[in-house]
Amino acid sequence: MTDWAFDKAVAKRGYAWWYVDALSDDGRHGITVIAFIGTVFSPWYALARMAEGGTGGDPQDHCCLNVALYGAPRRWAMTDRRRGALRRGPDFLQIGPSGLEWDGNxxxxxxxxxxxxxxxxLRGVVRVVPRAVSTRRFVLDSDGRHHWQPIAARSRVEVALESPALRWSGPAYFDTNEGTAPLEQDFREWDWCRAPMERETAILYNAQRRDGTAQSLALRVTDDGRVEDVEPPPERRMKRTLWRIARPTRSEGAAEVVRTLVDAPFYSRxxxxxxxLGQDATAVHESLSLDRFRSPAMFAMLPFRVPRPLR
Structure with missing residues (x-):
């Protein structure tokens, strides 16, 4: 797991995150878990990067486990923790009282x-079992500062929570991103989606870079972990969120929102x-406006959703 080991070096002002999402087989529930070193959407980390003449920012002093539950009940946790809360090795990552561990399977x-x-x-255990692990990595920006790897696009999840009391299973997805610069420095916006199907998973990743260039990835992931390029489908526009965040995507036919899972001033899921891939599918979709995130107004709003302990 050298490409995505939990003890990888994280550059000053940079970040690394490991992302899991899943929807239940019955369609009633969903979960997203993101482990951050350098919490990219933390107002505290953004302010730290402004220090030292705009060159500050220790990612290990801003780490968190973001957990979001969808359906009933809904829950959200995203505590930005200091470096004393972080312990890690190649196959484990401990952030405060929460942690991730990879056993090879x-x-x-x-x-x-x-x-x-x-x-x-918010207490319990989430277990993600990949059908296969993929090794292909992608550069997202023009200067090679941001990388993405779909580790296990075809997985199953078992969710067993004690608080709130909740148990379910369903198809899951697991990836990682890392970078040596703030996202807002190199991107204006991006949208992403993953659509699990019976024998394959489709992934779309569209980025509008700050230098005026763009990237559009369209991928097929099979049960053996192969990640293959396919022709990007036509562009589609879905209904904006209540915060007026655009939800662009690509689809071979109509695309429509079933439900909004997260509606934030600069982000939607x-x-x-x-x-x-010639099939109708239910997908998880994300849309991110980094121009919105750069706004000073965000720094006043975010601490209510991203608290930071005094020690």
């Missing part, structure tokens, strides 16, 4: 968090219906 995530903005316990 499955990723086990032990969650022990407090929700925001209204405090409650949605469940959509789309058509990819």
């Amino acid at each position: 499955a990723l086990t995530i032990r969650i022990e968090e407090v929700t925001a903005p209204f405090p409650s316990r 949605s469940e959509i219906r789309t058509r990819l």
Whole structure:
């Protein structure tokens, strides 16, 4: 697992994250878990990067486990923690009381968090079992500062939470991103989606770079972990969020929002219906406006959703 080991070096002002999302087989529930070193959407990390004449920012002093539950009940936790909360090795990552561990066959995530903005316990275990692990990596920007790897696009998840009491299983996805510069430095916006199907998974990754160039990835991932390029489908536009965030995507037919999972001032995550690889599919879709994130108004709003302990 050298390409995505949890003890990889993270550059000053940079970041690394490991991302898991899943929807339940019955369609009632969903979860996203993101482990960050250098919490890219933390107002505290953004302010730290402004220090030292704009060259500050220790990613290890801003780490977190972001957990979001969808359906009923809904929960959100994203506590930005200091470097004393971080322990890691090639196959484990501990952030405060929560942690991730890879045993060669499955990723086990032990969650022990407090929700925001209204405090409650979020506790339990999420186990992700890949059908295969992919090794292909992608450069997302023109200068080679940002990389993405779909580690296990075809996985199964078992969710067993104690608080709130909740158990379910379903198709899951696992990837990682890393970079040596802030996202907002090199990107204006991006959208992404993954659509699991019976024998393959489609992934789309579209980025509008700050230098005026763009990238559009369209991929097919098979059960043996092969990641193959396919022709990007035509561009589609879906209904904007309540915060007026655009939700562009690509689809071989109509694409529409089934439900909005996260509606934030600069970011959305949605469940959509789309058509990819010649098949109708339910997909998880994300849309990110980094111009919105750069706004000073965000720094006043985000601490309510991203608290930071005093020690």
